[in-house]
Amino acid sequence: MKKKILLPIFAAFMIFAGTATITNDSAEAASGSELTATASKYIGVPYVYGGTTAQGLDCSGYTKLVFKQLGYTLNRTAAMQYKQGTSVSKANLQAGDLVFFNTSGGVSHVGISLGGSKFIHAGVSTGVTKADINSSYWSKRYVGAKRIATFGDNITVAAGEAKNEEVKDAAIDFSVYASRGEVALQLAEALGLDTSDTTSVFPDVKPASKYAGAAKALHELGIFTGDENGKFNPGSPFTRAQMAKVLVTAYQLELQEQQLSFTDVPASHWASTDISILASNGITNGLGDGTFGVSNNVKLVDLATFIERAQAK
Secondary structure: OOOOOOOOOOOEEEEOOEEEEEEEEEOOOOOHHHHHHHHHHOOOOOOOOOOEOOOOEEEHHEEEEEEEEEEOOOOOOOHHHHHOOOOOOOHOOOOOOOEEEEOOOOOOEEEEEEEEEEEEEEEEEOEEEEEEEEOOOHHHOOOEEEEOOOOOOOOOOOOOOOOOHHHHHHHHOOOOEEEEEHHHHHHHHHHOOOOOOOOOOOOOOOOOOOOOHHHHHHHHHHOOOOOOOOOOOOOOOOOOHHHHHHHHHHHOOOOOOOOOOOOOOOOOOOOOHHHHHHHHHOOOOOOOOOOOOOOOOOHHHHHHHHHHHHOOO
16 A cells, blocks of 8 residues: 655554554545445455465454555454454444454454444355354354544444444445445546546545545546535445436437336436436346336446446447
8 A cells, every 4th residue: 555644744643552553644544434345345255374365364364454455554463453452342333443252262363343243354164254243153252342443434333233324334235336436446447547646636535545546537537526525435335326427427428319217217306317318328227127226326247237338339
């Protein structure tokens, strides 16, 4: 990860816990949704003892890899990671907190909390997957949790069900659904854009973010704009209505003679014209039940199909 400057005089902050050092050189902390998206993209990677790459990971190799991509340095083993950060009660877990377990004597396993009772980890028999701290297996092996950092849009919820929509968004499985950042990456690649300029144009996309170049290139073309606060929200889900808007703009699609209407897209909907254009070009036929699914999140497999069809126009 490219290093960034936090202050002109001091380029990192450090938390000392014994001999452990945690550093974050980013000018702005990653968001909770970015943490969740980064952690989730490794779902399905097999467990390999001593593994530290996407080809195979053990539990602490996985947590170390995820946090490295967010700008933090963790110790190598679960036991050593347990010496870092500050203790957090089980009832106050936030997405990004490290959760520890005794599976073979002492602190021998670590995962990343997704908020509430859910966590993600590299299991010996499962590879990287999600699990529940309160399950019969994990509850009796739970040791404690440590907070390495507080992520930007995090919300604390008691172990159990999510209390609001923002927390639910953070729990979306981005191994299935496309985040805004992933849409930007794939679209920029498909359009053949130069993504070498990573200068920040959105306050929540740091120059060292893997989304920075794509976000800037797409912003300059007017394909991606920020929300009401000017933020890009790279870790947030992307709806099918938003997908229609982006594709029509990116590929300069026009309305064709063939018309196809959807029962869930009234003429007053902000994306009705874009959805009509997308359908008239044969890029979408809807969900097969007469609806387009305006508020449905875009699946990764559908994203690839949408882009492929738009490319052919």
